[in-house]
Amino acid sequence: MNRVRLLDTTLRDGTQGEGISLTVADKLRIAQKLDDLGIAYIEGGFPAANPKDQDFFRRAQSELTLKNAKITAFGSTRRPSTTVETDEGVRALLDSGAPVITIVGKAWDFHVHEALRVELADNLAMIVETVAWLKKHDREVIFDAEHFFDGYRHNSEYAISTLQAAADAGVDWVTLCDTNGGTLPDVVADIVKQVRQVVSVPIGIHAHNDCELAVANTLAAVKEGALMAHGTINGIGERCGNANLISIIPNLELKLERPCLPTKAHLVHLTELSRFVSEIANLVPHSYQPFVGHSAFAHKGGIHVSAIARNPDTYEHIRPELVGNERRILVSELSGLSNLQHRAEELGLNIEGRTQEVRTLLNRIKQLEYEGYQFEGAEASQELLFVKLLGGYEELFQFESMRVEATQQVGSAITSEAIVKLSVQGEMVHTVAEGNGPVNALDEALRKAMRPFYPVIDTMHLTDYKVRVLDEKDGTAAKVRVLIESTNGYDIWRTIGVSENVIEASWEALADSMSYFLLCVAKCGEAQSMELT
């Protein structure tokens, strides 16, 4: 059976999503990762509409090393009032240098009249002439039939005639687009089946997620013979987003046994790619996301946990390793002693005959969770708690005092200063530092105090800092939860602090981050993988 070709449009349709904006450098980095996964077509942008995109196509030619993907440029059929030879948009497509070109055109008669405002025959001429011109310039050409499904329901004859116009002009692919995202899977299946009976060019599917059905619609089209699937990483895109390739890919490879990557082993990059794109696009990764989410293989219920321990097939539809994700057993408010013992064993802590200490730990965790701590997103703080109560861990410093200040005068920049006083290895240390903000100043002052004793701390740094109000009803007077993410370049760990004061909560998370790092270094050495387990 023919391999399904994936067309990723994260860099084009994805950037239409609200709050999403990518620089050219971001786009190049994402394109390289898409190629690593084994995507066949990377739709890089809309050069006629966006000068930044022109820059992307120029740099892609020299800066990307592609093993699997062809770079694709997106544009419209020529405008009604021009000729293909003189149309600026068509010229921008050819100038992009992309070997593949996607041309979008109208397939719904209503849109030809309402949005384009030309006669139906004129629209067909625009399709034919644009496709023929691009083929004459030796490009692989994909015709995106906009609003195909809505158009087909209103005037199937005209919708089909747009595909045939493209086919007659030598197009390589026709894509049936559910532009408004309102079509249901069996309607998609029916229409794809009917189209295949009258159109001989290979068919693609381009679905949007307005009914939460984009993945199902894509699979339905593939089952009826579509050979190309469009989508974006994590389903980002306008309104409710595009079809999510991160779910489509494993469903095709693992469930329908329809290959779409160079090898099944390429699937292992899926989780990494999903998180990479979230990070670059500055979006919070969706923890519940199918296949790749942090929670996707997290087990919380007591019955589940004991069954999973005996046999993972009981409660997992696939092995998480296949898609580069991992199983997690959660220690949380609902969990009992057995979950906690399981976690202690994972951490290599001997709990044989120490039921009382394990119970103390459980009560301590429950108390902290009641106060607003959430260790599910801060495993490093949780591990510190385990080693403090069960592993004989001793604090690396004793807190004495701190003061943080931010000052601003009209017309000059704001300044921040932090002063900390600690006892480290029996010695009193008093340091002061400036920073871009109060938390940065605190980070610097703490480093200054610790550095003489633990110079290795300069190999770690913070990568993310988030604050969330816990009880939204109280606004700025409420408790806040600070989450900090840190890295040494090899590994990433997360720590937490909770307080009514954002400075205190930040301090707690900062101190945990350094303590965790130094604990790992003591255990495993600097350059080793830092997992305590």
Added chain:
Amino acid sequence: MNRVRLLDTTLRDGTQGEGISLTVADKLRIAQKLDDLGIAYIEGGFPAANPKDQDFFRRAQSELTLKNAKITAFGSTRRPSTTVETDEGVRALLDSGAPVITIVGKAWDFHVHEALRVELADNLAMIVETVAWLKKHDREVIFDAEHFFDGYRHNSEYAISTLQAAADAGVDWVTLCDTNGGTLPDVVADIVKQVRQVVSVPIGIHAHNDCELAVANTLAAVKEGALMAHGTINGIGERCGNANLISIIPNLELKLERPCLPTKAHLVHLTELSRFVSEIANLVPHSYQPFVGHSAFAHKGGIHVSAIARNPDTYEHIRPELVGNERRILVSELSGLSNLQHRAEELGLNIEGRTQEVRTLLNRIKQLEYEGYQFEGAEASQELLFVKLLGGYEELFQFESMRVEATQQVGSAITSEAIVKLSVQGEMVHTVAEGNGPVNALDEALRKAMRPFYPVIDTMHLTDYKVRVLDEKDGTAAKVRVLIESTNGYDIWRTIGVSENVIEASWEALADSMSYFLLCVAKCGEAQSMELT
């Protein structure tokens, strides 16, 4: 055609989701809202496993006024080693006082052996006896056949025999559960069709979203004759969550023309309910969520915007008002003059013949977005910008200086103090205030300065405060974006600040929040709706 009955399990299966925890009071408030929407069954909890849930069932009887819903308690078939008369779990179900009881039992032979560790016949006896006992106590009984689809594929005869056991004992409904969430829509459709040929009891569907197909699976089952659909609000639940009722409901009502609410008009509560549950569960609402998301009917692309303005059907699959949502035209980095003019008109600003000023505003917005501002989530700050540049708005105060301090000594609580110096209505004001944290102190000091001039500010307060690092690579030294949400009890508005210093960013968002409020009061009066439009 029979109405589809909805069973909402937000309060039971939903709370298995990672990071989700609801108090009894939360659950009661959500249950009341579910009833307002017109949900038929509200699964309130698992009384045998959770004392908090027992409390919910007790209070539900006196505190809820239900027009549409029946409260449902969830539990297991009796344990292998007990009798129904003595089983504590079964007793807890009856004690809950709920008129409807859901009993989960094993339908996959593999699980009977691996997880339950009993003979196949014993499992059937557990089902028969438990159902019969509950029926004897006059409860409406739903049998949830756990792992039904996986079980059916491995041993269809045994899977069917579990349903028949429940039917023979007088069960009212049998639910086919895709517990691991790994089944595809056509497999669901096939199996539902086969089950209906041999089982006469009405059938329900309970899907999980591990393949991003839970909504599609639910619709597929309903099309094949399932008459009950289980799910949760916003799809919260263990791992990747349960089937999302917020998408299932409008798909049934508007697309499949299968009624599931008392009237189609009840749909208008959908958006409100979705956001209410996010807020109560302390989850960030998913902006791209189908039907109800803030972005679900947001239009960004230039072509779309002009077509939408002429005729909404061109780019919307349903009218947003039907589900209580609204259309939004975004002014963003990609937008041109026409979007911005459209927005200015919405705000009632006369821009006739002021092309140069509109252009200045556009450049200013582009510059700010380049610096990290994102007005899509902070419309109040955006409106202030419009009125400053086009509406002749003048600042209510001039900034002179501020100082914020947080101090902590070992053994005592951290303290925060803020000092601000402003010129208000030509008068220099110098105030100092303490707070739970530095931002709260700043809020208090600003109020203290403004109060003598604008006493009305005490009718507004902050409800949410979020901080996000913009360039994660730089950690605590990076730029941060502060988003503040405020309310006067009637309306909610959001403002933004961006700086390398979290205090400066917070100040900006705080000042915008008060300025926006006072502008609205000046325009519309205190108790009026605050929309400027």
